[in-house]
Amino acid sequence: MANSIIAAGDTPVVTRRRKVVSKRRRKVQDALVAYSFIAPNFLGFAVFTLGPILFAFVLAFMHWDGSNAMTFAGLDNFWRLFEDKAFIDAFWNTIIYTVVSVPATLACALGLAILLNQKILGRDFFRTAMFFPYVASLVAVAVVWNMIFNPEMGPVNMLLYTLGLDPKDMPGWAADRHWAMVTVILFGVWKSMGYFMVIYLAGLQGINSELYEAADLDGANAWQKFLYVTVPQLGPTTFFVTVMLTIQSFKVFDQIYMITQGGPGTSTLVLVYHIYNEAFVSWDLGYSSMIALVLFFLVLGITVIQFRRQKED
């Protein structure tokens, strides 16, 4: 402040120039200080994240097995996608997984949030319990899942048997082509709904209670209040949850690796699994990067579409 007043006043030219120089020096100094704050994180980020991302785009147009010389492939890897039956299966499985698990998780999370937004005894305990599967170690809970859904001995099928279901109609869960995807989706919904419940809880708490009072005055019932107050007011939250869930579903891997290994056949093979196989089993690094690019554009496309729709609303 003081500087600018002096500089603007009728001070001799020499001092003014000195002020300008020292001001510029100050600016450089300030910038250096700022960069010193950013540097530790940014260097790591640039080398280990930005670099590999750029490299992924190059690698997708190369042939490379990781040991011999890299050769330029042009669009070879791209055309290969259309002939690779495993890729096509993985692509559709990823879409199916997303299309089913996103709305299912969203509905469960919203339902739970509304239930646990009520003033009930032990509310914090219940919230914590719902949230716990999200932080629990995946390998440990996936093993339990496999045991509980074991087709021959697991308690789920035992229960179905006691309820009178014919053993030959019994779902084979992870070992059954038709049920493997269901098993994996159930696991995904169970594991992550608590997390999105918390986000919805925050959204619910942001709704002005006067809106409900006004709806009461108009004689709205609980369902109408949900439909005409809660749902529209939660719009931004739902948007955020949908984007997060969609991205999370596109990159699903761990639970499939642990529960079905992509099988039986290719019935639960998903994109990331295929990337993993092509890279670390077949060492076809160029092709695996091409599949990764497909994943990248899927995620990008969905995010852009969702942002557009959000803007229109």
Add this chain to the structure above:
Amino acid sequence: MRIAGQKLTGKLAAIYVTVILITLVMLLPFAWMLSASLKLSSEVFVFPIEWIPSNPQWQNYVDIWTKIPLALFIYNTSKLTIIVTVLQLFTSSFAAYAFAKLEFPYKNALFLGYIATIAMPWQVYMVPQFLLMREFGLNNTHLALICLQAFTAFGVFLMRQFYMSIPTELCEAARIDGMNEYQIWAKIMLPLSKPALSTLTIFTFVTTWNDFLGPMIYLTKTELKTIQIGLRMFISQYSAEYGLIMAASVVALIPVLIVFLSLQRFFVEGVASSGLKG
């Protein structure tokens, strides 16, 4: 009858019943795990389920330590998790201070670089990243996993969002008092940002502790393995030893449970705010 100051109506009773039922379903896999961890492998699948074993096999919890190097796996994972978390907290909050409170050239461009990668799945660039690490000779080292997890866009973004909510006047006042930027960060911003730091701690701790694909790609030597892939190895080696597998799983869950319960209050707030301010 009144519960939590409310009259027990039909509606309230229905809510309680629903909540309790859902909670039971959510926690059932954990109850099964705990119960099975105290059984003989032959008893695990007995139906109807005997939830509290009549003849608890405490021996399972002794045997797991000798059947696989479980203690070593836990040590490896703790080491990785602590280093990654400390680095993440330090570098993220440090960088976030500049993005939130300082002016400098290319600030927006640099920040955009972070934002653009937040939504980018790690799986998109895991292969080139692996090749880079191999080039650096970091294959089969813990350093590789530290490098790939300690500098995340998410951490910087989360901390910056929080710092933005701290009034800039506070920093200006400190500057007038003669503090330099590093002192402002250490003495004013850090103490004020405990909620954000706690959130980031839990996120980083949980992700690193539970990471599966990263260690699976990078660590092939048994002595370097983390608890997740160690557990996975245990499962494939002793696939029929259900009791032991469950005991090892319980042990793998405990550290996360402790961290989660002790920082739970911050976590719920953190998830909520990090989600909505974005």
